[in-house]
Amino acid sequence: MTSGQRQKARPGRPPRRRYDVLGLLVAAVVGFPVYWMVLTAFRPATEILSLPPEFWPSRPTLDNFARAMGTETFWANVRSSAVIGVGTVLASLLVGTLAAFALARFQFAGRKAFVMVILTVQMIPLAALIIPVYLLLNEAGLTDSLAGVILTYLVFTLPFTVWMLRGFVAAIPVELEEAAMVDGCGRLGAFVRVVLPLLAPGLVATSVFAMVQAWNEYVLVYVLLSTPEKQTLSIWLVSFQTSFGTDYGGLMAGATLTALPVVAFFLVLQRKIAAGLASGAVKG
């Protein structure tokens, strides 16, 4: 009702309802693949391979999930993905916060060059560097190890982490820190007691990105990790695809399981992520 009244005040604008319908239509089209994945995952095998397809759930089953989770290495791969994800996040936050603080709070010779490097390396595709990175880790004896993977992911998440956290640090007024220092805190004390708590939302938003990158990456782990138990969920999913042929029920259950942690993570934190994009990445 109120929106209708406001429309009168703004001539030349079609009513809002038309945009609402269009918006829901777009949501339906964009969301359809996700819906179809979940629907197939819960569907008995006989119904999956039948035409015409059924668009609503009937007789949902957990068989597909049981089959997917029953594959030999599933739980080992979950563990491996979790270790790599958490390791990458912790390492990149630890290293990234320091550099972000330096960029946001200090003017120093070489600052601009550092920013240039941070921005440029974001653009190097990981796939292009796979050969020399492989050779490097091979020399260091880190080819079939999770540590090698974490180290490589760290480098590919760092630029973004630094750049985004820089925005969050810059948004915290310097005066707060200075006040703490006047009150007798050292620089470190001021950082730990004042900056860090205020930075928490930024750290959370940034860690989501690092986590998702690590969780979703495929090529590097495919080349680096040869022991089946050490491989990640992304490799598990792809090998599932080849070894089970057209078992789409199992495949979609596996896909749902692989996507679940990151999608849940993203949805819970979506507001913070949007804020992070607006303050960190976009405003510069």
Add this chain to the structure above:
Amino acid sequence: MSAEPVRRRLRSVLPYLLIAPTVLALVVVLGYPLVDMVTLAFQDMTRKELFSGSAPPWVGLRQFRTILGDRFFWTVVLRTVLFAVVCVTLTMVLGLLVALLMRRASPWVRAVLTSVLVAVWAMPVMVAAAVFRWLFDADYGVINWLLSQLPGVDLARHNWFTDPWQGFAVIAAVVVWGSLPFAAITLRAALAQIPPELEEAALIDGARPSQVFRYVTFPAVKPVFVVVTTLMTIWDFGVFNQVWLMRGGQPEREYYLLGVYSFIESFAVNRYSTGAAIAVVTVVLLLAGAVVYLRQMLRLGEAE
């Protein structure tokens, strides 16, 4: 008295100490491999050198002469450029439209749209590839069935990957679907920062909605639009996963893009140096896009 200079010196060293771990990590795991990649492109490294650890022989520009003189290489370059242009254009146009739509829709519709976009955004690439393979399955795929419902269309048992053009259309759909949320959400964040008075004033002054968009709305989001477009170009130029996964890890030659070509030369054929040379050419081609992106980012940074 003596504490002051020490503290001042610490102050001037501190930023360097803070960035040191980042710099170190970047130099070792990124800088060194980058140099190594360029070096490798001027050598001839095969399986033998990899396992024996002996230094590969120098061959100068031979790798580059070979690939640049190969017609197939140029076909792949052209294909990659065309693919990237199509994907970026679609992503940016659709992304902008969705962002504009989100602005006009009621709050609850906007919330629904945001949730869907965020869920899609978070979908891992290999999950997206698996889902689209199923959607476009020749026998039981829902897309074939849906399209067959249109009058005059019969796509029963139609295999989308027999014809590379159609196959790439499906791959482009996965890529655009996956990157649309980032474009839409970022552009929406940028649109939200335009004061509504600006556009209302233009409307009151008699501007048509299309004119408001062209002269008020778009110029305001243009910096962000340019940044996102460049990032998209860089990502879509380097597409690897989607092709690799949609073709079941064994893409046919008709499905090679630069990233795939380089990877296969290295790890399937074990011609590491040819693969490295292709990667070098790819990165050089990307530099053009990189310059635009950097200039825009620095300008945004300075405006702060």
